[in-house]
Amino acid sequence: MKKRYLLAPGPTPVPERSLLAMAQPMIHHRTPQFSEIFAEACELLKYVFQTDQDVLILASSGTGAMEGSVTNLFSPGDEVVVINGGKFGERWGQISEAYGLKVHWVNVEWGKAVDPAVVKELLDGNPNIKGVLSQASETSTTVQHPVKELAELTRDRECLLVVDGITAVGVSDVPMDKWGIDVLVSGSQKAFMLPSGLAFVALSEKAWRFNERSTCPRYYFDFRKERKNLAKKTTAYTPAVSLITGLRESLLMIKEEGLQNVFARHARLARASRSAMKALGLRLLAPESPSLAATGVYVPEGVDGAKFVKYMRDEMGVTMAGGQDKLKGRIFRIAHLGYIDTFDIITAVSAVEMALTKFGHAVTPGKGVAAAQEILLEGYVNP
Amino acid sequence: MKKRYLLAPGPTPVPERSLLAMAQPMIHHRTPQFSEIFAEACELLKYVFQTDQDVLILASSGTGAMEGSVTNLFSPGDEVVVINGGKFGERWGQISEAYGLKVHWVNVEWGKAVDPAVVKELLDGNPNIKGVLSQASETSTTVQHPVKELAELTRDRECLLVVDGITAVGVSDVPMDKWGIDVLVSGSQKAFMLPSGLAFVALSEKAWRFNERSTCPRYYFDFRKERKNLAKKTTAYTPAVSLITGLRESLLMIKEEGLQNVFARHARLARASRSAMKALGLRLLAPESPSLAATGVYVPEGVDGAKFVKYMRDEMGVTMAGGQDKLKGRIFRIAHLGYIDTFDIITAVSAVEMALTKFGHAVTPGKGVAAAQEILLEGYVNP
Numbered sequence: 001m002k003k004r005y006l007l008a009p010g011p012t013p014v015p016e017r018s019l020l021a022m023a024q025p026m027i028h029h030r031t032p033q034f035s036e037i038f039a040e041a042c043e044l045l046k047y048v049f050q051t052d053q054d055v056l057i058l059a060s061s062g063t064g065a066m067e068g069s070v071t072n073l074f075s076p077g078d079e080v081v082v083i084n085g086g087k088f089g090e091r092w093g094q095i096s097e098a099y100g101l102k103v104h105w106v107n108v109e110w111g112k113a114v115d116p117a118v119v120k121e122l123l124d125g126n127p128n129i130k131g132v133l134s135q136a137s138e139t140s141t142t143v144q145h146p147v148k149e150l151a152e153l154t155r156d157r158e159c160l161l162v163v164d165g166i167t168a169v170g171v172s173d174v175p176m177d178k179w180g181i182d183v184l185v186s187g188s189q190k191a192f193m194l195p196s197g198l199a200f201v202a203l204s205e206k207a208w209r210f211n212e213r214s215t216c217p218r219y220y221f222d223f224r225k226e227r228k229n230l231a232k233k234t235t236a237y238t239p240a241v242s243l244i245t246g247l248r249e250s251l252l253m254i255k256e257e258g259l260q261n262v263f264a265r266h267a268r269l270a271r272a273s274r275s276a277m278k279a280l281g282l283r284l285l286a287p288e289s290p291s292l293a294a295t296g297v298y299v300p301e302g303v304d305g306a307k308f309v310k311y312m313r314d315e316m317g318v319t320m321a322g323g324q325d326k327l328k329g330r331i332f333r334i335a336h337l338g339y340i341d342t343f344d345i346i347t348a349v350s351a352v353e354m355a356l357t358k359f360g361h362a363v364t365p366g367k368g369v370a371a372a373q374e375i376l377l378e379g380y381v382n383p
Numbered sequence: 384m385k386k387r388y389l390l391a392p393g394p395t396p397v398p399e400r401s402l403l404a405m406a407q408p409m410i411h412h413r414t415p416q417f418s419e420i421f422a423e424a425c426e427l428l429k430y431v432f433q434t435d436q437d438v439l440i441l442a443s444s445g446t447g448a449m450e451g452s453v454t455n456l457f458s459p460g461d462e463v464v465v466i467n468g469g470k471f472g473e474r475w476g477q478i479s480e481a482y483g484l485k486v487h488w489v490n491v492e493w494g495k496a497v498d499p500a501v502v503k504e505l506l507d508g509n510p511n512i513k514g515v516l517s518q519a520s521e522t523s524t525t526v527q528h529p530v531k532e533l534a535e536l537t538r539d540r541e542c543l544l545v546v547d548g549i550t551a552v553g554v555s556d557v558p559m560d561k562w563g564i565d566v567l568v569s570g571s572q573k574a575f576m577l578p579s580g581l582a583f584v585a586l587s588e589k590a591w592r593f594n595e596r597s598t599c600p601r602y603y604f605d606f607r608k609e610r611k612n613l614a615k616k617t618t619a620y621t622p623a624v625s626l627i628t629g630l631r632e633s634l635l636m637i638k639e640e641g642l643q644n645v646f647a648r649h650a651r652l653a654r655a656s657r658s659a660m661k662a663l664g665l666r667l668l669a670p671e672s673p674s675l676a677a678t679g680v681y682v683p684e685g686v687d688g689a690k691f692v693k694y695m696r697d698e699m700g701v702t703m704a705g706g707q708d709k710l711k712g713r714i715f716r717i718a719h720l721g722y723i724d725t726f727d728i729i730t731a732v733s734a735v736e737m738a739l740t741k742f743g744h745a746v747t748p749g750k751g752v753a754a755a756q757e758i759l760l761e762g763y764v765n766p
Contacts, residue, residue, distance in 0.1 A: 004408070011409045011624055022625070023406035025387070026394045026578060028702045059444045059580050061621040064603045098602045189621060195409060197442050197580045197623030217600065219481045220447045238444040238572060240580030240623075241394055242405070319411045 007348045008321045009139050009167055009294040011189040011196050012338035014246070015253060018194060022246040029241050035233035037248050042230060044251035048191075048259060049184055049202050050175040056226045057247075058199040059240040062166040062187030065199035067095050068221030069162050069183045073131065073207060075215040076100030080131040081122055083114045083150075087140035087324050088164055092133040099216045104129065110141045110327060111296070113289035116149040123153055130210070131160045136168030140324045142296035142333060143286040144172070151180040160207055166190055167293035169200075170254060171266050171337045182207040188243060190293070191262070193250040193339045197243045265379065266292040269336035269345050272375040276349040277334075279371035280356070280363050285331050294321070294335040297352075300361045305329040311355055318351040342376045390731045391704045392522050392550055392677040394572040394579050395721035397629070398636060401577060405629040412624050418616035420631050425613060427634035431574075431642065432567055432585050433558040439609045440630075441582040442623040445549040445570030448582035450478050451604030452545050452566045456514065456590060458598040459483030463514040464505055466497045466533075470523035470707045471547055475516040482599045487512065493524045493710060494679070496672035499532040506536055513593070514543040519551030523707045525679035525716055526669040527555070534563040543590055549573055550676035552583075553637060554649050554720045565590040571626060573676070574645070576633040576722045580626045648762065649675040652719035652728050655758040659732040660717075662754035663739070663746050668714050676720040677704070680735075681713060683744045688712040694738055701734040725759045 006013050027033050045055035058065055074080065078101050082093040085108030093103045104122055108114045123129055132154055136147045147163055154161040160182040168174050169184060170191030176184045188198035203223065211224060225236045254262055273295040274284060285296030299305040306329040309322040323331040334348045349368045356363050389396050410416050428438035441448055457463065461484050465476040468491030476486045487505055491497045506512055515537055519530045530546055537544040543565040551557050552567060553574030559567045571581035586606065594607060608619045637645055656678040657667060668679030682688040689712040692705040706714040717731045732751045739746050
């Protein structure tokens with residue numbers, strides 16, 4: 001027997017409630033039965049997105065909603081700023097260039113957050129810039145970007161702030177309306193505690209105005225068409241019925257826990273993970289502006305990171321993520337978003353300690369666990 | 384209690400085996416565990432598509448794969464023929480125009496199949512035409528188009544035959560390689576007996592050549608990128624893990640039944656449905672070239688088709704499809720594809736008989752059922 005524990009930054013574990021909801025017999029999507037599920041999910045999504053705007057549900061992975069955010073708002077030749085501090089920042093730029101936009105790349109060292117002053121200078125110098133495209137949480141580097149500060153820069157300009165919140169919405173506080181985010185994207189397999197296959201996107205009034213004059217070609221990802229259908233409690237094309245049925249269940253769980261409590265839990269798990277890794281003498285990838293979704297950690301000198309992650313997964317049954325692209329083999333990432341609680345973090349920290357021992361890197365057994373416990377105890381009332 | 388019976392042309396019922404497969408705990412998509420499931424599903428898809436080519440799996444509804452079939456093969460300004468004999472034929476044209484292609488519309492009366500001679504004349508007169516876009520089964524009109532004959536027209540020209548086989552692949556015999564179909568699209572919620580959320584597409588060698596020179600913008604639906612990833616048993620973007628896990632199970636069921644037996648079952652159920660409706664004195668929508676996926680039937684004079692379908696669904700628990708667009712309120716459609724067998728058809732026919740009685744349209748009770756039985760009996764060995 002090899003019991004498996006999933007601690008990767010997506011797909012994340014799915015609660016039994018949602019699994020069982022999705023295992024119900026199929027229903028037709030153009031029925032009052034499904035419309036009710038769909039409408040309830042849409043309402044609950046607004047709560048999690050912290051917006052009064054419609055949140056569109058797309059049958060695709062998060063990248064589909066990112067593409068739609070480019071093609072529904074901009075036109076070929078439009079200038080945009082792309083915050084490129086990791087694999088997903090790079091993706092914003094690739095999508096923009098695929099559709100003929102002119103990209104001002106703001107390259108940020110992997111592991112660091114963008115400096116809003118750099119973006120301000122670009123915007124001041126180029127009044128034609130129509131959009132700033134960023135991540136809230138850059139999953140590949142476990143960095144949180146200063147979205148609130150970026151929103152302050154775009155708010156009073158003819159420029160949209162387009163945010164990939166795939167590992168941020170429902171993870172940490174990214175209040176769309178309050179901060180003035182124009183486009184906020186997320187995906188089902190992260191804080192929403194669902195299998196992959198759904199993407200979500202909400203647009204501000206300002207973004208809907210941009211949509212009116214955008215000329216990029218599009219068909220499947222047509223936000224205006226989806227909004228029109230959403231008003232009739234349906235979707236433009238066949239929705240992913242079972243995933244949306246599971247979505248309602250997961251959203252109800254988030255509502256029951258309370259959004260601020262969810263954020264507090266994620267913050268506690270993230271702090272515990274960082275504290276544990278530091279106690280083991282390991283170096284964090286993003287010490288200054290860490291994401292609440294995942295903690296990136298450099299493997300010690302002499303340890304092959306790819307082998308290390310593979311060992312934990314195949315030998316111990318504990319799946320974390322490794323590094324991508326230029327971080328390949330150099331880091332591992334402990335995810336702590338979604339259906340994750342205290343003892344999942346204890347599992348992760350303990351697996352790291354035990355694997356380090358097996359890889360010949362001396363650590364004091366239990367030292368990381370003890371550091372994690374100290375913080376995780378904050379989550380419990382006194383008896 | 385209201386027990387529900389699903390007899391619509393998608394989503395279709397999902398077998399318990401597949402439901403339970405999808406209810407398993409989530410696994411990470413970049414693991415040997417998932418790669419094995421994915422690779423097995425891809426292999427089995429080739430069996431159902433009757434092709435040696437890769438079958439790509441996309442996280443989207445079928446429309447996404449249709450869009451990709453346009454954007455990955457053609458360029459703005461390219462001329463294509465669109466067979467427009469229903470709602471989905473129209474969609475081919477809309478997608479093509481959204482990406483700047485020049486469409487030669489071949490409008491076909493709803494309920495009729497396209498006449499290949501008309502297409503031949505167009506191709507002969509316009510040697511620049513790069514593609515013919517058609518449905519195999521036009522779900523909205525329950526018509527089967529003559530795909531084999533269309534393939535004979537495109538085979539020796541610099542022109543692709545692009546086929547929406549969403550309600551045809553795994554339903555009836557559409558052998559991609561043998562007939563020379565260049566692009567074949569399908570979706571999970573039809574013969575594949577799964578929830579909606581996955582699309583499939585396979586390309587001929589000739590189509591891959593066209594892909595080399597296509598300049599339409601694209602990102603999420605990038606077939607070349609997907610093919611490259613498929614060779615490594617993965618996908619370009621996060622795949623819909625649970626749906627693909629269910630897919631493998633459904634494909635195994637198709638393999639166990641045997642593809643030709645699946646086709647024979649669908650043919651029998653289709654014939655039984657048509658025979659039953661005729662026995663009740665009802666007029667078929669597509670008597671000349673009927674699809675094996677669904678049978679379209681005109682409601683009798685004086686009966687409101689929309690109310691009729693709603694009554695069967697809400698009062699009797701039997702969900703069939705009504706008419707779309709210009710057929711709204713005029714027809715109902717009995718689906719007989721996927722996880723559907725003898726007594727589902729008996730249920731459908733009986734529901735029609737009983738509902739007609741309730742709507743004041745006199746029929747001889749049991750007459751349709753008897754006609755269906757006569758054909759359905761062919762499916763059983765003698766005791």
